[in-house]
Amino acid sequence: MGEGWRLRPAGGATGEAYVAEQGKQKIFVKRNSSPFLAVLSAEGIVPKLLWTKRLENGDVITAQQWISGRELTVEEMNQDRTAGLLAKIHRSNELLAMFKRMGNTPLYPEEIVQKLERQNDSDTDIKRHLDHIRTLMPSVQEETYVVCHADVHHNNWIEDDQGSLFLIDWDGAQVADPALDLAPLLYGYVPKEHWADWLDRYGAEPSNSLRHRIWWYRLIQCLENILWFRSVGQEAEELEWQYQLEKAWASAPD
Incomplete structure (x- = not known):
């Protein structure tokens, strides 16, 4: 320096x-x-x-x-600009090409489930959820894989004093189904009745296939957080994600 x-x-x-x-x-x-x-x-x-x-x-x-700058608030996540920036990231050929040149390969659903199975500490309820999630995998095989940020929490969206928006903290980025990013953003920040509008601003047709994949990755997100907060002894957060998991199961798309 x-x-x-x-x-x-x-x-x-x-x-x-x-x-x-x-x-x-x-x-x-x-x-x-x-x-x-x-x-x-x-x-x-x-x-x-x-x-x-x-x-x-x-x-x-x-x-x-x-x-x-400042972090976006929870309410500000349901905006055109978040949809636009995430779409720009997911459609960046330059970003995808560089990631692949570094030797990164797509993160497939099977790998995600296997990782959670290894993390599970013989909890029969978690195993039951994972077994059910595994049966759903044939319907979430996506052919288009993109660079995903993999941590689209509102704290990582920064607006500068000129009004420009940035998405920071790329240490966990993955080549994956775009639903890996869409699931936590939509379930976490966008009322369900606004999903179609948000996806339209993102540039995607809210097809049954996309809705099903978003739902599947939400189930995965819930299980990942349950196991993480359990590992660090944060019981209140673990219970909250167990509640979110039950809500997700109850909201299965038609």
């Missing part, structure tokens, strides 16, 4: 993100961020990439433009 720069943690689960400041200058610095950050920056999906440096130990440091 050179002399005169001060680093302070920027928060986040990995502990690898920092804010670097020198006088009135401020930039966002991260260790080993997503390798396709340059493409995300070029397409205006994340704040502008300023530089990248590789350290002697092999770590890669990236610096991005600091934006004075």
Whole structure:
């Protein structure tokens, strides 16, 4: 960084993100961020990439433009611009090509279910859910796989002081069925009676196939969260996701 720069943690689960400041200058610095950050920056999906440096130990440091922004609220997620930005990401051939060049392969439903089966601690209820979910897999085999963010929580949507919208924190991105992103966004933020309008703004026909895949990935999301919060001993959150799982089962599409 050179002399005169001060680093302070920027928060986040990995502990690898920092804010670097020198006088009135401020930039966002991260260790080993997503390798396709340059493409995300070029397409205006994340704040502008300023530089990248590789350290002697092999770590890669990236610096991005600091934006004075704010997270979207829960209510703001049901907007044209979230649908538009997610559509831009899912339809980016450049992003998909780079991800594939890095050796990433599509995340298929079978792999997702197998991972949950390995995580399950002999809970017979979880096994029952997984067995049922497995029987539904033949109807969720999608041929079009895209780059998915895989964590579209409203905290990752940032608006700068010019009104530009960004989707940050790409560490968990996957090549997957777009329903992997659509399920948590629609179930988490968009009233069901508005789904057709939101999907129209996203540019997708709300077909029976798409609705079924969105529902299937919601079931997966619920189970993932149940097992995660159980593993860290957060019982209240685990119970909330058990409730969400029962609601999801009850809302099966026709």
